[in-house]
Amino acid sequence: MLRSIIKISGPDRVKFLQGLVTNDLRHLSTEGIIYAAILSPQGKYLVDFFIVVRDDVLLIDVAQDHADDLLRRLMLYKLRSDVTVEQLDMPVSRGTGSRPEGAHPDPRHPALGWRIYGAALPEDGTDWDALRVAHCIPETGVELIPNDTYILEAGFERLNGVDFRKGCYVGQEVTARMHHKTSLRKGFTTVTLDGETSFGTEIRADTKPVGQVFTRAGDQAIAYMRFDRADGPLFAGRARVMLDPSVKTA
Numbered sequence: 001m002l003r004s005i006i007k008i009s010g011p012d013r014v015k016f017l018q019g020l021v022t023n024d025l026r027h028l029s030t031e032g033i034i035y036a037a038i039l040s041p042q043g044k045y046l047v048d049f050f051i052v053v054r055d056d057v058l059l060i061d062v063a064q065d066h067a068d069d070l071l072r073r074l075m076l077y078k079l080r081s082d083v084t085v086e087q088l089d090m091p092v093s094r095g096t097g098s099r100p101e102g103a104h105p106d107p108r109h110p111a112l113g114w115r116i117y118g119a120a121l122p123e124d125g126t127d128w129d130a131l132r133v134a135h136c137i138p139e140t141g142v143e144l145i146p147n148d149t150y151i152l153e154a155g156f157e158r159l160n161g162v163d164f165r166k167g168c169y170v171g172q173e174v175t176a177r178m179h180h181k182t183s184l185r186k187g188f189t190t191v192t193l194d195g196e197t198s199f200g201t202e203i204r205a206d207t208k209p210v211g212q213v214f215t216r217a218g219d220q221a222i223a224y225m226r227f228d229r230a231d232g233p234l235f236a237g238r239a240r241v242m243l244d245p246s247v248k249t250a
Contacts, residue, residue: 003064004061006087007084008057010084017051022169022175023035023166033107034051034107035106036162037161040170043150044150045144045151047062047070047073048062059088059090062140063141065141066140066141091117092115093116093120096124097113107159111131129215133190133216133218135190137155138155142215143224150175183227190220191222193213193216193221193239193241195237201213204234204236205229205230208229210225211234212224213241223241
C-alpha cells in the first residue's frame with residue numbers, strides 16, 4: 001500500500017475543501033476521518049482519498065500514484081483561500097486486528113479495519129483484495145478510473161463517500177441527478193465465476209456486451225455490469241458469470 005499525505009492548514013482549510021469534495025467535512029468533528037473524492041465538472045471521478053483531522057490541520061491520505069495530480073488540483077483551486085497546501089513525509093499503516101491507539105476505523109466498511117498516521121507498522125497478513133471483492137470495495141486506479149467512473153455506480157453512497165445534504169461541490173449536479181433516478185442501470189457488483197478468466201475480460205450475454213471483470217479473489221470478482229442487459233447466461237471468456245440474486249436486472 002503506497003500512500004502519500006497532503007497537509008492542508010490555515011484558517012480557510014475546512015471551507016476550502018468543503019467546496020471541492022463529495023463528503024461533508026462537518027462529520028470530522030465526531031468521526032475524525034471521512035472518505036471522499038474530487039470530481040470533474042461533468043461529475044466523473046478524478047481521485048478518492050481519506051481526510052483526517054489532526055489538531056488544527058487536515059491530512060489527506062491519497063494513493064501515491066495520484067498524489068501529484070491531487071496536489072496540482074488543490075493548488076489550482078486555492079486562489080485567494082487562506083490555506084497552505086504541502087506534501088508530508090508521513091507513514092500510513094493499516095490492519096484488521098485490534099485497533100492501535102490513535103488509529104481510525106476505515107469509514108468505508110467495518111471489515112476494512114483501521115488506518116493509522118505517523119506510525120510504520122508491519123503488514124498483518126490481511127488479504128486486502130479478498131476483502132475488497134467480498135464487500136465490493138473499488139480501488140483507486142483499478143476499478144476507479146479517472147475521468148471515466150461515476151461515483152454512484154462505484155457505490156460511494158454505500159461506502160460513506162458522498163453526502164447529499166451538504167452544500168455545492170464540483171460535479172454535484174450530475175451526482176445529484178443520478179441519485180434521484182429510480183435505479184442505476186450500471187455499476188459495480190460482486191459476481192461468482194465458474195472457470196478461468198482474466199482481469200479486464202468482457203462479460204457477455206449471448207452476443208451482447210454487458211460488463212467487465214476486474215479484481216478476482218477465489219471464485220468471486222468485482223465486475224462492472226449493465227444491469228439492464230444482464231439477462232440470460234453470462235460468460236467472461238470461458239467462465240460462467242453468476243450475479244447475486246439480490247441484484248436487480250431488467
